[in-house]
Amino acid sequence: MLTGKEYIESLRKRNIKVYFMGELLDSATLSENPFLRGHFNAAAMTYDMAFDPVCKDLLNVSSHLTGKTINRFTHVHQSCEDLVKKVKMLRAISLRTGSCYQRCVGCDALNAAYTVTYEMDKALGTQYHERLKKFLLYVQENDLMVAGAMTDPKGDRGLSPGKQADPDLFVHVVKRDDKGIVIRGAKCHMTGMINSHEMLVMPTMAMGPDDKDYAVACALPVDAPGVLHIFGRQTNDGRKADGDLDQGNPRFAVVGGECLTVLEDVFVPWEKVFMCGETDFAGLLVERFASYHRQNYGGCKGGVSDIVIGAAALAADMGGYAKAAHVKDKLNQMIHLTETLYCCSIACSAEGAKTASGAYYVNPLLANCSKHNVTSLIYEIDRLAQDIGGGILATMPSEKDMNHPEVGKYVQKYLRGTASVPTEDRIRVLRLLENMTGGVALVESMHGAGSPQAQKVMYSKLANLEMKKQCVKDLVGIK
Ligand code: SF4
Ligand code: FE
Numbered sequence: 001m002l003t004g005k006e007y008i009e010s011l012r013k014r015n016i017k018v019y020f021m022g023e024l025l026d027s028a029t030l031s032e033n034p035f036l037r038g039h040f041n042a043a044a045m046t047y048d049m050a051f052d053p054v055c056k057d058l059l060n061v062s063s064h065l066t067g068k069t070i071n072r073f074t075h076v077h078q079s080c081e082d083l084v085k086k087v088k089m090l091r092a093i094s095l096r097t098g099s100c101y102q103r104c105v106g107c108d109a110l111n112a113a114y115t116v117t118y119e120m121d122k123a124l125g126t127q128y129h130e131r132l133k134k135f136l137l138y139v140q141e142n143d144l145m146v147a148g149a150m151t152d153p154k155g156d157r158g159l160s161p162g163k164q165a166d167p168d169l170f171v172h173v174v175k176r177d178d179k180g181i182v183i184r185g186a187k188c189h190m191t192g193m194i195n196s197h198e199m200l201v202m203p204t205m206a207m208g209p210d211d212k213d214y215a216v217a218c219a220l221p222v223d224a225p226g227v228l229h230i231f232g233r234q235t236n237d238g239r240k241a242d243g244d245l246d247q248g249n250p251r252f253a254v255v256g257g258e259c260l261t262v263l264e265d266v267f268v269p270w271e272k273v274f275m276c277g278e279t280d281f282a283g284l285l286v287e288r289f290a291s292y293h294r295q296n297y298g299g300c301k302g303g304v305s306d307i308v309i310g311a312a313a314l315a316a317d318m319g320g321y322a323k324a325a326h327v328k329d330k331l332n333q334m335i336h337l338t339e340t341l342y343c344c345s346i347a348c349s350a351e352g353a354k355t356a357s358g359a360y361y362v363n364p365l366l367a368n369c370s371k372h373n374v375t376s377l378i379y380e381i382d383r384l385a386q387d388i389g390g391g392i393l394a395t396m397p398s399e400k401d402m403n404h405p406e407v408g409k410y411v412q413k414y415l416r417g418t419a420s421v422p423t424e425d426r427i428r429v430l431r432l433l434e435n436m437t438g439g440v441a442l443v444e445s446m447h448g449a450g451s452p453q454a455q456k457v458m459y460s461k462l463a464n465l466e467m468k469k470q471c472v473k474d475l476v477g478i479k
Helices: 004-012 027-032 037-051 080-097 104-124 128-142 209-214 237-241 279-295 297-319 325-350 364-389 408-414 423-436 440-447 452-462 465-476
Strands: 018-020 060-062 069-071 146-149 172-176 180-187 198-201 216-221 227-231 259-269 273-276
Touching: 004 027, 004 037, 027 037, 037 069, 037 080, 080 279, 080 297, 080 325, 104 128, 104 146, 104 198, 104 273, 104 279, 128 273, 172 209, 180 198, 180 216, 180 273, 209 279, 216 259, 273 279, 279 297, 279 325, 279 364, 279 452, 297 325, 297 364, 297 423, 325 364, 364 423, 364 440, 364 452, 408 423
Parallel strands: 018 227, 146 198
Antiparallel strands: 060 069, 172 180, 180 259, 198 216, 216 273, 227 259
């Protein structure tokens, strides 16, 4: 297993093309770039915590392929206990980073592909599962970070992939030969992509029989020839060029760090192709991946909310109003909502089941509920945090003003809360709260792992409404 430092060193060797603000960045020094640094540091925590005696049990696990100890982010779940430990691990890491650490997406993609390739081979006589296992072994042995690449641009949402005016709006195969395939298209909102080693490309939705070229799953290095990434802007990212204080969480950023990944005629050898034309299995792969990823949200957002609760409580302490009954009540509401998020993630894990491949899969209905809770409860948690934090969250002068030779003394004097707390400490906490409860963090809670409508679609599919109707008929005596 790699340490966080070794992980970051290993990324320097890539020749990755990342554009940001109109510039091609130097690939060897991406981890030092002030706009990107926090995302690298957060992902590095998934490596460092594997060596922390307190968290070892959560982050270390025995590989079912080799028996060796590996990082849980490269593991295929072998029991419900594994699924539960994943959620606990995510909450523990969020408590240290206060932000997304991005590595879960690839873990979920590997697990989904592991279960689906097995079933596909059994049904169709294909040979994808052994290839997937080889790739998994490579990931485990080198402790790699894999970006899960699912979301296509999708163009006109009313048209299927093959009917789009521009055929590249969904990733598709443009050439096949005896060596491999060539793919073209793009993947959007790619969390952790720029600081990963490999990406696992998957279809974005169920495919019809006419969309064979679009039913493609494969793995490739993030710096393969023909691949480039355009890194997105985030709320308040201009502050990253300024001092630390104004950023709120300068070491780890706020959310994952997303990019648009362009695949311009990229060659992938057959040994890294895990689906090519099997349209009947595209929907299953999407569903499995989505459920594994939705499982996470009560864990990672539970931990992020713990930090928001802690920051709101500290803001109240530092402002001298922690004893007010309404503040205590709001903190209790926030705790209730956070634990509700967590309960759902634990439940979908504990209620998991073995798939034909031997790997364990979450209860998909409960996993969808878990993510769906996040699309509203985080807003309520953050609303309460902003209520406790006060209007100062939106009006604080900058770090530069605080340290200014003339006006610094006024910032120090008039932004003070209780006399025992230095003004700078109070501002640090309030800035963290400002950044964690606004902008991108909320959008990520709404749309990360799928928009709320994507979860609702799964309810009607999974909740067995007919059984409920039959129960009513039995109860009231309707034949
Ligand atoms: Fe992992 Fe949460 Fe980030 Fe998704 S949002 S990658 S589950 S930390
Ligand atoms: Fe996410």
